[in-house]
Amino acid sequence: MSFTVRPVTSADASVLADLINPIIRAGGTTALQGEFAPEALDHAYLTGPQVLCCHIALDEAGAVAAFQTLGRYPGLPDDVGDIGTFASLDRKQSGAGSALFAATKARARELGHSAINATIRADNVGGLAFYTKQGFVDFGEAPAVPLADGTLVCRVHKRFFLQDS
Template identity: 35%
Template sequence: MLTTRAMTAADVPACVAILNHIIALGGSTAYDHPYSEDFFASEYLDEAPVANVAVADGRIVGFQAAFDYGEGLYSIGSFTDRENPVKGAGRALFNKTLADCRVRGGVAILARITSDNAGGLAFYSRIGFVDDHVVPDDHTRPDGTRVDRIVKRYAL
């Protein structure tokens, strides 16, 4: 059974393992360097006002955070287990994060996705995000390739 809940400090090792595996695969996140548990906790537990995990059969299978951009805007980041994926984890996380952002008085959620992340672009479109704007050459990959950032918006 798939459930969602707020992220806790005990979830950090599993979340870091998911994130670092995605980073190692390359091309589907703007993060290019592995996270330490301490750095992850400082960003996702201390900085993000909304941070949730998806749990299936007692195992963390994904996480999502929404960072406060001010004026009711939240920027979302979503990561699900690529080694042992669980169908529906991304959608379940978004439903929880959406509710949390609404409770906080949010007006919109932004997803800032690199243009070479076809899976991420498709996911956010599928759950109702619409194209907002493009930031040209916003990210440089380790090999020097410059990629645009596509900003999608979900109105609350």
């Protein structure tokens, strides 16, 4: 399947909230635990001041398949962006994430970044596999991070080094 990838605008916030909120409700893959109103999603991950870039993938029919955001994150060097990828629950392993990563990687290079960081729940097998497939390597781990319900879940930090690709 082929996808059209374009930068996100604030006008996409409502449809992207409709994409991400079911992922959050389902649990088990994202560290995000609270649902987003469109305006809050826009500020946090789409076009807000900490967002370096955000892209959306549309399928051949123009339906939203996924989005990917790159932003500043506390504790990371200024030249390392933090990535998040969110695919519609019915679009896992469709190729949308790979199409998005090509655009995100290009933008990170334009910004002069040295690397892209991904932090993935250790129990998110699909997410770990996706970032490994894109060329990310293990970089560290945050052990036993509590979820809102008290469940402890490790986080795996992976890095994609832009000068190596």
